[in-house]
Amino acid sequence: MTNPARTRSMALRANALACRRGGRVIVRDVDLEVPAGTRLAIVGPNGSGKTTLLRTLCGLERPTAGTIHVGGDDLHRLPSRQRARSIAMVGQEEQPSAELTVAEAVGLGRTPYRSAWSTGSSDDSTVVGAVLAQVGLDGWGARSCTQLSGGERHRVVLARALAQQTPILVLDEPTNHLDAAWRLRLMEILDELDATVLAAMHDLDLVLRHFDCVAVVSDGGVVAQGRPVEVLTPDLLATVFEVSGTVVTHPATGRPHLLLDTPTSAAPRAVTTDTP
Numbered sequence: 001m002t003n004p005a006r007t008r009s010m011a012l013r014a015n016a017l018a019c020r021r022g023g024r025v026i027v028r029d030v031d032l033e034v035p036a037g038t039r040l041a042i043v044g045p046n047g048s049g050k051t052t053l054l055r056t057l058c059g060l061e062r063p064t065a066g067t068i069h070v071g072g073d074d075l076h077r078l079p080s081r082q083r084a085r086s087i088a089m090v091g092q093e094e095q096p097s098a099e100l101t102v103a104e105a106v107g108l109g110r111t112p113y114r115s116a117w118s119t120g121s122s123d124d125s126t127v128v129g130a131v132l133a134q135v136g137l138d139g140w141g142a143r144s145c146t147q148l149s150g151g152e153r154h155r156v157v158l159a160r161a162l163a164q165q166t167p168i169l170v171l172d173e174p175t176n177h178l179d180a181a182w183r184l185r186l187m188e189i190l191d192e193l194d195a196t197v198l199a200a201m202h203d204l205d206l207v208l209r210h211f212d213c214v215a216v217v218s219d220g221g222v223v224a225q226g227r228p229v230e231v232l233t234p235d236l237l238a239t240v241f242e243v244s245g246t247v248v249t250h251p252a253t254g255r256p257h258l259l260l261d262t263p264t265s266a267a268p269r270a271v272t273t274d275t276p
């Protein structure tokens with residue numbers, strides 16, 4: 001499928017980033033260098049600070065310390081329209097507004113390109129049609145967002161972000177609500193996109209196979225970053241996630257896959273001869 005996005009990817013850099021919430025330090029001393037066109041996965045246990053970090057990196061939360069640069073510009077000095085043309089974000093539990101049709105919800109992604117009183121151009125309709133096809137909702141534009149399943153609503157908010165045609169795309173757990181086929185299709189969409197992608201991910205196997213880099217967050221700090229196959233080692237998986245992990249090669253494709261298990265179940269099983 002042709003990629004309807006007309007973007008050029010852009011680098012993102014964060015230095016010494018810190019965030020507090022409710023008097024607590026949630027993100028501490030984070031340095032990230034994400035070259036243009038890189039797909040970076042942010043992984044870490046529940047509550048480790050991934051959402052807070054992503055929201056700060058796209059300017060939705062102000063850091064208490066540190067700087068963020070996109071394409072060389074200080075994010076917090078960018079006019080809001082330019083910021084909205086640079087970074088699109090899909091939140092973890094984001095929902096399209098119930099009052100809107102699917103096309104209207106996706107069309108919101110075009111807002112940064114519209115003048116004050118414009119309701120949208122034919123160019124905008126072309127982009128909306130193309131991204132709806134990309135997320136498998138071709139012809140669904142006139143439907144009310146109330147008539148969608150959880151996974152379909154999630155694909156609508158993803159389409160809204162794709163319609164924004166930004167050089168940086170930030171996704172917080174984008175595989176939430178998606179079935180097995182759509183999880184893989186989403187990874188293909190990200191693979192094809194000419195954008196820098198930052199995504200909080202819980203599925204470490206998808207990270208291994210589809211991301212260029214991974215940053216591991218634990219207790220608000222980045223404890224490891226680099227190529228997934230080098231970072232997601234058995235030692236790190238045991239220390240940070242308290243799971244045992246083994247990389248195996250798919251017998252048909254030859255691609256690496258990550259198998260996870262509880263630490264004890266990976267140990268050799270005792271053979272019992274007792275009959276029930």
Ligand SMILES: Nc1ncnc2c1ncn2[C@@H]1O[C@H](COP(=O)(O)OP(=O)(O)OP(=O)(O)O)[C@@H](O)[C@H]1O
Pocket residue numbers: 021022023024026044045046047048049050051052053
């Ligand atoms: N408004 C707030 N005030 C105080 N603490 C908060 C606030 N929001 C989040 N936290 C805490 O900050 C920590 C990090 O939360 P965050 O949502 O960034 O984690 P996460 O890694 O995205 O988690 P998950 O994988 O569960 O989505 C958690 O301990 C959370 O309880």
